[in-house]
């Protein structure tokens with residue numbers, strides 16, 4: 001802490017000010033006088049699999065998804081994309097500034113996963129993530145209804161996050177073992193991030209359920225609104241049969257037991273019950289969507305479609 | 313809440329107490345003056361003149377409010393960003409601004425003002441924030457112009473403040489400036505892409521630059537001869553350069569950069585004055601500036617309402633978490649007691 | 652250590668009384684308004700009377716009433732369960748930037764409890780890989796030395812050069828010493 005107590009801690013010198021104003025690299029512009037290596041503001045991009053890496057591999061022909069894998073990647077990508085679109089709305093509207101940042105991080109994680117999966121799926125017929133995100137029509141999307149549900153109040157958003165993150169965690173954990181190296185790699189990155197999303201949602205489930213009477217009523221209501229869309233997540237179909245057989249993916253139904261057990265643990269701790277509501281039929285994987293998706297896409301795609309072929 | 317429990321003012325001081333207090337103040341002032349002369353730093357618990365504290369608190373809280381309100385015009389475009397890459401960048405950028413508000417509120421809190429109180433003042437319309445955020449972001453190109461011009465002007469302002477005499481403020485600025493480094497670049501890149509794009513895109517970019525240029529120049533504050541308090545702030549090292557000085561520097565940088573963009577500044581009077589060695593610009597509409605600052609801008613009401621709504625809608629969540637924490641603490645205490 | 656971003660409640664210093672509390676020192680009472688970000692034109696923005704901390708903390712100490720009042724927004728145990736208690740207390744965040752280094756103060760944040768404070772700190776202060784480990788401490792749990800005692804508190808080490816290797820010049824040139 002010594003360098004903190006002197007009168008010129010990590011301050012900019014005038015020379016640095018001149019550099020950085022014309023935007024020199026500020027990350028190196030702060031020469032701490034003293035123990036600069038202990039700085040709490042040293043920033044690095046880190047190194048992890050980025051959507052751009054997938055896109056590059058696809059573009060250069062290094063990898064190409066099978067037709068089934070591409071269709072499957074679309075599902076995962078669309079789920080994450082629609083959720084990111086929903087979560088992005090919270091930034092500047094969250095219950096507290098700290099939560100603006102927290103939800104922003106989760107939205108960015110989901111958007112990152114979406115971009116990776118879509119970049120991979122796009123490799124099937126030499127498209128790009130943006131072709132898929134902006135120029136497909138509603139029935140061509142493959143998102144499940146859960147992800148399309150409106151934010152509602154904070155309790156509804158947390159209820160949705162709770163289901164999503166516990167589902168995605170089980171899914172991505174298993175996909176790290178996929179025989180499709182790209183799906184495995186994307187999942188390996190995503191599962192760690194989603195693990196944190198689980199924690200975030202569980203923390204909030206506990207606080208809302210055991211906080212005040214009002215918050216308890218709201219989270220009970222939120223879970224009730226969200227739960228009908230849980231069923232669709234665990235429905236197997238022709239595609240998942242084939243992928244499971246090939247070792248590319250797993251049957252969604254195989255995730256259900258762990259999902260039930262782990263969400264059940266949190267709900268019990270929160271003194272909540274699994275909502276006793278019938279499951280909705282879903283249909284997102286076949287292009288049959290909730291009423292909400294049209295609006296989401298209208299907003300998301302409007303600008304890109306005004307300028308077809310433009311680059312941004 | 314606790315904020316209202318102000319320190320109890322002693323009813324009456326005995327003559328001895330008064331004398332002692334005066335002596336301590338004199339010592340404090342002397343030390344403060346010494347710190348200023350050394351261009352050293354004042355830390356939270358140090359003695360400081362009331363006016364210094366008050367000015368700082370206003371400056372830092374206004375800056376914090378600007379970061380928070382400033383999220384809105386850009387947040388409005390997250391959902392419509394025309395590519396997923398741009399969407400991610402914009403999200404991260406707007407999220408950063410929330411962080412900046414947080415860092416600055418924290419710095420202001422060291423002066424004794426709780427964030428909650430500052431937020432209440434903001435929502436009640438009692439606090440100010442940078443008037444530029446009361447202009448609407450009408451097109452995607454505005455994301456470019458805001459990043460390039462508005463964040464650019466902010467960086468110009470803020471880099472010198474990393475050496476502000478108040479320690480917590482300077483440290484907050486260091487962190488903020490590091491994070492800002494990508495904000496201006498991403499804005500520049502958006503404009504560059506547009507400028508090299510279709511004619512409609514280029515037109516969009518030029519239009520945005522035209523609209524944001526003057527408000528960005530006005531972010532530096534009124535001309536020096538109309539800024540009577542600047543001198544004091546500069547003496548206190550919480551303002552490092554005059555408004556006009558910073559504005560002139562900024563114009564110089566923009567002149568260079570706009571060429572790379574292949575766009576023009578909407579100002580035919582920009583020139584480098586060889587005598588003063590400074591960049592000059594055309595007249596700015598300070599009447600409009602004052603109008604917007606006084607609440608009569610295009611988006612003032614909308615911006616405050618959005619902040620109020622978020623704050624009010626979040627009240628039950630904050631309550632729930634606080635109540636949960638209290639219950640857990642009680643449970644914990646009971647367990648300890650039983651053990 | 653001077654934890655910044657922290658109201659620095661003098662938790663350790665109960666005793667002497669803040670005699671000159673709320674007094675304004677003599678001197679220029681001009682009304683500076685010098686935000687480089689916003690230049691206020693007319694009306695004052697923040698009421699000066701709301702600034703709770705003494706303008707003269709020369710005695711550096713406050714009555715015990717102060718340590719729970721203006722500067723701390725309430726420690727966890729003080730959070731009321733009433734329906735209006737929705738202000739989260741302040742936490743100080745310390746980040747270890749990489750293994751082998753000390754935790755360094757990064758800033759502060761508000762959170763309802765330690766668990767959330769840690770998570771908020773992760774989200775806020777390590778978005779760019781700034782850290783591998785985080786500590787959070789309730790701001791009002793920090794005991795700070797009295798800045799006004801700097802004369803006496805930190806005087807002793809001054810002038811004791813013999814604590815430093817450079818004091819011993821006779822061994823100059825001798826290897827491995």
Ligand SMILES: [Fe+2]
Nearest residue numbers: 379408409412
């Ligand atoms: Fe900022």
Ligand SMILES: [Fe+2]
Nearest residue numbers: 409463492495
């Ligand atoms: Fe910024």
Ligand SMILES: [Fe+2]
Nearest residue numbers: 378379412466
């Ligand atoms: Fe800023």
